[in-house]
Amino acid sequence: MLPEPFKTSDNGTFGEFTATQRWPTIIQNAIDDMNTELQSQSGECKKQGEAIAAQLVELRDEVAGNAPLRPFTHRETEIAAVPSCFNEYLADSRHQGATWFNAGWLFTEVYMYRRMNVLFKTHPLWTQFDIFNRLKQSTFHSSLHGVVELALRYKNLRLQLDKLSTQHDDETLRILFKEFIDISLWGNATDLSLLTNATLEDIKSIQGAQARKNAESKIVIDDTAKAWDALLKARTTARVDFVLDNSGFELYADLMLAAFLIHSNLVKNCVFHGKDIPYMVSDTMRKDFSALLEDLEDTKFFPTDDQASREALDVFAQDIRKLVKDGQLEFRADPFWTTDLDYWNLDPSETKYHGAQLHSDLVKSNLVIFKGDLNYRKLTGDRKWPRTTPWAEAIGPLATNGITLLSLRTCKADVQVGLPEGLDEKLSHAWEKDHPGKGSWWTSSGKWAVICFHSSR
Numbered sequence: 020m021l022p023e024p025f026k027t028s029d030n031g032t033f034g035e036f037t038a039t040q041r042w043p044t045i046i047q048n049a050i051d052d053m054n055t056e057l058q059s060q061s062g063e064c065k066k067q068g069e070a071i072a073a074q075l076v077e078l079r080d081e082v083a084g085n086a087p088l089r090p091f092t093h094r095e096t097e098i099a100a101v102p103s104c105f106n107e108y109l110a111d112s113r114h115q116g117a118t119w120f121n122a123g124w125l126f127t128e129v130y131m132y133r134r135m136n137v138l139f140k141t142h143p144l145w146t147q148f149d150i151f152n153r154l155k156q157s158t159f160h161s162s163l164h165g166v167v168e169l170a171l172r173y174k175n176l177r178l179q180l181d182k183l184s185t186q187h188d189d190e191t192l193r194i195l196f197k198e199f200i201d202i203s204l205w206g207n208a209t210d211l212s213l214l215t216n217a218t219l220e221d222i223k224s225i226q227g228a229q230a231r232k233n234a235e236s237k238i239v240i241d242d243t244a245k246a247w248d249a250l251l252k253a254r255t256t257a258r259v260d261f262v263l264d265n266s267g268f269e270l271y272a273d274l275m276l277a278a279f280l281i282h283s284n285l286v287k288n289c290v291f292h293g294k295d296i297p298y299m300v301s302d303t304m305r306k307d308f309s310a311l312l313e314d315l316e317d318t319k320f321f322p323t324d325d326q327a328s329r330e331a332l333d334v335f336a337q338d339i340r341k342l343v344k345d346g347q348l349e350f351r352a353d354p355f356w357t358t359d360l361d362y363w364n365l366d367p368s369e370t371k372y373h374g375a376q377l378h379s380d381l382v383k384s385n386l387v388i389f390k391g392d393l394n395y396r397k398l399t400g401d402r403k404w405p406r407t408t409p410w411a412e413a414i415g416p417l418a419t420n421g422i423t424l425l426s427l428r429t430c431k432a433d434v435q436v437g438l439p440e441g442l443d444e445k446l447s448h449a450w451e452k453d454h455p456g457k458g459s460w461w462t463s464s465g466k467w468a469v470i471c472f473h474s475s476r
């Protein structure tokens with residue numbers, strides 16, 4: 020018998036907190052950004068925008084008032100191309116009486132972003148407007164320091180990668196792989212000290228290893244070595260896929276990892292899977308991918324009077340553009356990724372919303388990297404598994420249907436599996452000290468991470 024998915028009505032859970040406290044705030048932030056945007060609009064555009072803002076207020080009140088979850092109307096479905104999986108869920112006998120604060124957390128959260136998108140798609144002058152764009156861009160802009168630091172490191176390493184791959188210095192490549200995985204995992208410039216413009220010897224040295232140990236202590240499950248072995252087996256012609264999470268620095272770190280894999284001749288090409296609508300506030304759309312490259316080359320967006328830094332940013336952006344032009348890096352955005360379907364549907368059995376299509380393509384990949392917490396929730400069905408449940412059990416059909424996967428997850432939700440006996444109790448006890456009654460929320464704090472691999476080949 021499968022455990023139930025987490026619900027927004029589960030007392031004392033982070034999911035309940037997210038629904039009741041964070042969702043109204045997220046919508047209010049969107050209303051505020053809309054009102055800011057409207058100050059520079061006029062005429063019909065302003066009129067439509069004001070209508071959207073008013074409907075966002077209604078949506079906020081609907082959520083805050085714990086209203087029933089309504090199906091999308093025929094008109095909304097037609098104009099906004101809403102996949103019918105949402106209405107199917109709401110029509111399902113098991114989900115009758117669903118309200119915002121009493122329904123599946125995963126479904127309701129994804130449904131909320133779809134409800135917001137419908138408001139824009141049903142106003143002709145606003146169909147392509149990303150209400151989260153201002154926030155995405157300002158967040159990336161404020162990460163200038165980490166962006167420049169990483170660009171300098173990369174430029175330094177880039178020169179040495181050719182040598183490493185011809186010398187077959189796999190040990191150094193393995194260490195660098197781990198570095199780039201860690202940076203992609205945390206999606207920010209946490210611990211760049213290991214990639215200072217030190218020589219490779221330094222990185223291999225004792226203090227490099229010590230600094231790495233410190234960063235590693237927060238990674239409570241680490242299958243990096245298994246992913247490394249999978250790449251070594253497929254080296255020089257491997258394909259690696261990234262099911263993306265956030266735009267901005269996290270996407271930048273993912274691009275760094277992809278460039279490292281390709282230029283170290285381990286991997287031939289990478290496929291990035293983004294979102295087709297604005298989603299979870301910060302998730303990556305095609306336009307965010309293009310904007311990131313433009314931002315790197317924009318002296319106003321990333322001002323630096325340091326010539327070396329300026330050059331490092333330009334070199335990286337040009338390197339990525341070349342990989343795209345040469346077909347070694349591809350960006351796709353299948354509608355499946357923004358449905359409420361969990362990833363047990365990445366399987367031949369799911370033939371309505373592209374699950375089967377994506378599965379037949381992803382089995383050709385040597386490694387599918389799923390980034391972030393929401394993807395982890397979808398891999399495990401966001402279910403109330405005991406936290407020691409084996410990873411292979413929690414990912415259901417993905418354990419046997421031929422996809423080789425790696426989840427790089429910073430822990431930001433209630434669901435957690437794969438822990439050794441006793442660890443949850445230990446970390447809950449520690450977290451309880453500063454968070455009375457919320458000890459189990461250590462898995463929702465973003466302070467710990469897991470790197471979970473599985474291959475059925």
Ligand SMILES: O=P(O)(O)OC[C@@]1(O)O[C@H](CO)[C@@H](O)[C@@H]1O
Nearest residue numbers: 037264265391392393394431432
């Ligand atoms: O996928 P990400 O960006 O790592 O995290 C997504 C997230 O912030 O949103 C949901 C709660 O609103 C949770 O899955 C998680 O906290």
Ligand SMILES: [Mg+2]
Nearest residue numbers: 264265391392
């Ligand atoms: Mg994330």
Ligand SMILES: [Mn+2]
Nearest residue numbers: 264265299302
């Ligand atoms: Mn995200």
